[in-house]
Amino acid sequence: xxxxxxxxxxxxxxxxxxxxxxxxxxxxxxxxxxxxxxxxxxxxxxxxxxxxxxxxxxxxxxxxxxxxxxxxxxxxxxxxxxxxxxxxxxxxxxxxxxxxxxxxxxxxxxxxxxxxxxxxxxxxxxxxxxxxxxxxxxxxxxxxxxxxxxxxxxxxxxxxxxxxxxxxxxxxxxxxxxxxxxxxxxxxxxxxxxxxxxxxxxxxxxxxxxxxxxxxxxxxxxxxxxxxxxxxxxxxxxxxxxxxxxxxxxxxxxxxxxxxxxxxxxxxxxxxxxxxxxxxxxxxxxxxxxxxxxxxxxxxxxxxxxxxxxxxxxxxxxxxxxxxxxxxxxxxxxxxxxxxxxxxxxxxxxxxxxxxxxxxxxxxxxxxxxxxxxxxxxxxxxxxxxxxxxxxxxxxxxxxxxxxxxxxxxxxxxxxxxxxxxxxxxxxxxxxxxxxxxxxxxxxxxxxxxxxxxxxxxxxxxxxxxxxxxxxxxxxxxxxxxxxxxxxxxxxxxxxxxxxxxxxxxxxxxxxxxxxxxxxxxxxxxxxxxxxxxxxxxxxxx
Amino acid sequence: xxxxxxxxxxxxxxxxxxxxxxxxxxxxxxxxxxxxxxxxxxxxxxxxxxxxxxxxxxxxxxxxxxxxxxxxxxxxxxxxxxxxxxxxxxxxxxxxxxxxxxxxxxxxxxxxxxxxxxxxxxxxxxxxxxxxxxxxxxxxxxxxxxxxxxxxxxxxxxxxxxxxxxxxxxxxxxxxxxxxxxxxxxxxxxxxxxxxxxxxxxxxxxxxxxxxxxxxxxxxxxxxxxxxxxxxxxxxxxxxxxxxxxxxxxxxxxxxxxxxxxxxxxxxxxxxxxxxxxxxxxxxxxxxxxxxxxxxxxxxxxxxxxxxxxxxxxxxxxxxxxxxxxxxxxxxxxxxxxxxxxxxxxxxxxxxxxxxxxxx
Numbered sequence: 001x002x003x004x005x006x007x008x009x010x011x012x013x014x015x016x017x018x019x020x021x022x023x024x025x026x027x028x029x030x031x032x033x034x035x036x037x038x039x040x041x042x043x044x045x046x047x048x049x050x051x052x053x054x055x056x057x058x059x060x061x062x063x064x065x066x067x068x069x070x071x072x073x074x075x076x077x078x079x080x081x082x083x084x085x086x087x088x089x090x091x092x093x094x095x096x097x098x099x100x101x102x103x104x105x106x107x108x109x110x111x112x113x114x115x116x117x118x119x120x121x122x123x124x125x126x127x128x129x130x131x132x133x134x135x136x137x138x139x140x141x142x143x144x145x146x147x148x149x150x151x152x153x154x155x156x157x158x159x160x161x162x163x164x165x166x167x168x169x170x171x172x173x174x175x176x177x178x179x180x181x182x183x184x185x186x187x188x189x190x191x192x193x194x195x196x197x198x199x200x201x202x203x204x205x206x207x208x209x210x211x212x213x214x215x216x217x218x219x220x221x222x223x224x225x226x227x228x229x230x231x232x233x234x235x236x237x238x239x240x241x242x243x244x245x246x247x248x249x250x251x252x253x254x255x256x257x258x259x260x261x262x263x264x265x266x267x268x269x270x271x272x273x274x275x276x277x278x279x280x281x282x283x284x285x286x287x288x289x290x291x292x293x294x295x296x297x298x299x300x301x302x303x304x305x306x307x308x309x310x311x312x313x314x315x316x317x318x319x320x321x322x323x324x325x326x327x328x329x330x331x332x333x334x335x336x337x338x339x340x341x342x343x344x345x346x347x348x349x350x351x352x353x354x355x356x357x358x359x360x361x362x363x364x365x366x367x368x369x370x371x372x373x374x375x376x377x378x379x380x381x382x383x384x385x386x387x388x389x390x391x392x393x394x395x396x397x398x399x400x401x402x403x404x405x406x407x408x409x410x411x412x413x414x415x416x417x418x419x420x421x422x423x424x425x426x427x428x429x430x431x432x433x434x435x436x437x438x439x440x441x442x443x444x445x446x447x448x449x450x451x452x453x454x455x456x457x458x459x460x461x462x463x464x465x466x467x468x469x470x471x472x473x474x475x476x477x478x479x480x481x482x483x484x485x486x487x488x489x490x491x492x493x494x495x496x497x498x499x500x501x502x503x504x505x506x507x508x509x510x511x512x513x514x515x516x517x518x519x520x521x522x523x524x525x526x527x528x529x530x531x532x533x534x535x536x537x538x539x540x541x542x
Numbered sequence: 543x544x545x546x547x548x549x550x551x552x553x554x555x556x557x558x559x560x561x562x563x564x565x566x567x568x569x570x571x572x573x574x575x576x577x578x579x580x581x582x583x584x585x586x587x588x589x590x591x592x593x594x595x596x597x598x599x600x601x602x603x604x605x606x607x608x609x610x611x612x613x614x615x616x617x618x619x620x621x622x623x624x625x626x627x628x629x630x631x632x633x634x635x636x637x638x639x640x641x642x643x644x645x646x647x648x649x650x651x652x653x654x655x656x657x658x659x660x661x662x663x664x665x666x667x668x669x670x671x672x673x674x675x676x677x678x679x680x681x682x683x684x685x686x687x688x689x690x691x692x693x694x695x696x697x698x699x700x701x702x703x704x705x706x707x708x709x710x711x712x713x714x715x716x717x718x719x720x721x722x723x724x725x726x727x728x729x730x731x732x733x734x735x736x737x738x739x740x741x742x743x744x745x746x747x748x749x750x751x752x753x754x755x756x757x758x759x760x761x762x763x764x765x766x767x768x769x770x771x772x773x774x775x776x777x778x779x780x781x782x783x784x785x786x787x788x789x790x791x792x793x794x795x796x797x798x799x800x801x802x803x804x805x806x807x808x809x810x811x812x813x814x815x816x817x818x819x820x821x822x823x824x825x826x827x828x829x830x831x832x833x834x835x836x837x838x839x840x841x842x843x844x845x846x847x848x849x850x851x852x853x854x855x856x857x858x859x860x861x862x863x864x865x866x867x868x869x870x871x872x873x874x875x876x877x878x879x880x881x882x883x884x885x886x887x888x889x890x891x892x893x894x895x896x897x898x899x900x901x902x
């Protein structure tokens with residue numbers, strides 16, 4: 001059930017990505033660049049300007065190059081910036097050094113861009129620049145990519161301009177802005193210009209900067225906000241607004257971190273909510289079932305080298321089955337003989353957990369294993385400057401919700417779910433009605449164990465896989481189930497998310513470890529106050 | 543000590559108590575403890591090249607076992623007689639141990655602040671009793687008052703010791719962080735690694751176990767003990783009969799915690815280190831299997847269990863370290879499924895069949 005749902009989810013995701021790519025594709029043909037090729041002689045003149053004596057003259061030459069239509073200008077400026085543009089010692093040829101390691105440098109002709117063998121310190125002379133010039137060249141390069149390339153490249157170039165616009169380049173940026181069509185690029189350009197104008201003392205330009213989260217905007221405004229005058233007081237106002245907005249975005253970020261941490265807790269605890277919450281069986285080996293799920297993800301990845309994505313998708317059903325098989329084996333061999341003796345069940349399953357841990361240690365190794373993430377789970381989605389959401393965490397959150405929904409549907413709509421609820425509420429009556437209670441026990445336990453395996457597969461994307469993986473989650477998982485109210489899947493979801501968010505909210509104040517302690521103590525106290533948890537079962541459940 | 547009637551009337555679903563042993567058992571246990579102590583000390587006095595000589599290292603190891611036995615007694619007192627399964631008794635043990643560790647740390651060095659206060663022996667002794675005692679009092683009061691029982695209690699005790707482990711791992715606590723406290727030099731002006739100190743600590747541990755055993759025995763055979771067993775077997779009924787079940791539970795829980803704290807305090811100078819590992823949930827739950835193997839609600843069973851399991855652990859972790867967790871895990875499963883009354887139960891059923899003496 002959950003497998004199908006997950007497949008559908010991926011399909012939906014792929015469609016979404018394709019739809020999002022359409023505007024990018026359409027923007028591509030819009031930037032046909034018509035450059036009239038200049039003659040070699042004109043090119044040589046431009047290059048000679050760059051080799052002028054005195055940095056000021058060089059600066060003027062850079063502007064000339066940038067304004068020219070030479071198709072090689074970007075290569076020249078890039079090479080100049082990196083100290084790889086050189087002139088023949090005796091002669092008028094200019095070269096670009098393609099690799100400046102070693103003594104003999106491979107060089108290409110700067111005008112024809114053809115390979116012309118090698119040069120060395122004795123035959124060619126590199127053209128030097130200073131810091132002012134460097135900033136200017138960077139600005140010029142950024143401006144150049146502003147008019148060339150697709151929206152993405154222009155946007156990156158415009159973003160790089162923020163804070164680097166100076167008196168020389170301002171005219172160029174203004175021209176570009178007049179011709180630019182993309183809104184996102186325009187916004188960056190306007191920010192860059194406004195920042196420059198504010199630095200020149202233009203108070204009105206501050207309006208454009210209101211609510212900008214870019215750190216460069218903030219860094220420029222902070223020195224301006226000091227002192228007296230209209231500009232300073234206005235800048236203080238803008239800064240305060242930026243600060244408020246940034247805080248708000250960070251709160252959203254904290255909430256997201258909390259929800260993703262909470263979804264891990266929920267995933268780890270949701271299987272327990274079935275075996276402990278619904279069946280009333282204390283399974284201390286639950287953490288080890290999670291570990292087995294994580295190991296099956298790792299093992300599949302060893303079987304399918306180079307295909308982490310496929311391995312991960314296959315690991316979802318495989319991890320479920322492995323953990324479910326172990327779970328059913330535990331139920332058949334140990335737990336069913338200890339029915340109605342919760343403390344003994346606790347001890348026996350703890351023994352099983354030790355055996356499983358040592359088994360994994362002996363079979364695989366005591367070392368932690370890293371499970372690679374597939375391409376589409378790496379990186380993060382930069383929503384705004386102060387808010388980024390990593391794909392792996394987002395995937396875990398979605399996965400958790402899907403698993404929860406699937407589990408809820410199983411309990412609510414299937415025959416098995418009906419029988420489980422019947423056996424839970426009144427075992428004898430259910431048996432009298434023809435429910436095979438022993439079989440229901442076995443399948444329920446298998447389901448709970450399988451979900452633990454799914455949690456393990458998800459965890460393999462967040463942390464390393466090792467024999468002690470399960471131990472780290474067992475205390476938390478039990479607390480989540482007890483906190484949420486035993487026998488209540490919704491309670492587990494709410495409790496897990498609450499604890500996750502609470503932990504993240506506390507962390508900046510008291511540190512990670514103390515936050516965890518505070519949450520633990522809080523839950524302990526809460527259970528004293530309300531032993532039945534957040535959502536106590538209504539009526540009499542025997 | 544009075545003779546307790548053996549025929550406990552088992553209500554539906556209530557298992558027969560194992561706790562009703564004749565006074566002969568008490569006497570036998572005390573005799574075994576005393577003679578073991580005398581034997582070990584005597585053999586230690588033999589010249590070191592003698593075949594039966596027991597070295598200082600072995601005496602220390604045995605002393606460590608006796609501390610574990612005291613801890614097992616504490617767990618048996620509440621689990622065996624009250625049915626409270628604490629998965630956090632290692633926390634009380636460790637708190638006592640830290641009190642002793644801080645005292646030892648303050649010897650011969652200039653430490654100021656709150657740690658200097660623990661440098662005085664009487665204050666340390668007070669801390670050994672008060673730290674676990676107060677924690678148990680507050681924790682137990684909160685838990686028993688709101689009638690947190692059964693596995694819920696077990697889970698929150700486990701969470702308690704887990705939280706304490708995290709806390710003591712922090713360097714900001716000023717108690718050594720994750721390394722813990724070690725490199726102790728002297729106790730009461732005597733070097734810790736001296737021969738006399740080793741023997742003295744061993745004797746102190748044996749005496750502590752002996753004293754605790756007698757106190758537990760008196761408690762469990764008194765009226766209080768019978769209320770405890772009644773609470774274990776039918777809590778609601780006991781409450782309806784007018785007993786303040788919460789008070790009984792709290793009192794015994796605190797006594798048990800203090801015993802665990804003393805065990806920890808005796809353990810630290812003999813082992814020479816205390817670190818947050820003692821707070822680990824695994825250690826606390828290991829203690830439970832000692833008691834389960836020895837036999838719940840027998841007191842002497844806890845002593846046997848602690849000795850057997852720890853001896854096995856010492857042998858196995860050195861001989862074949864991989865096998866130890868299999869062994870321990872297997873013990874949990876086998877004991878709960880096949881040997882619910884533990885070694886003591888096995889011995890009792892053998893005695894019933896043969897009429898012979900209790901012997902392991």
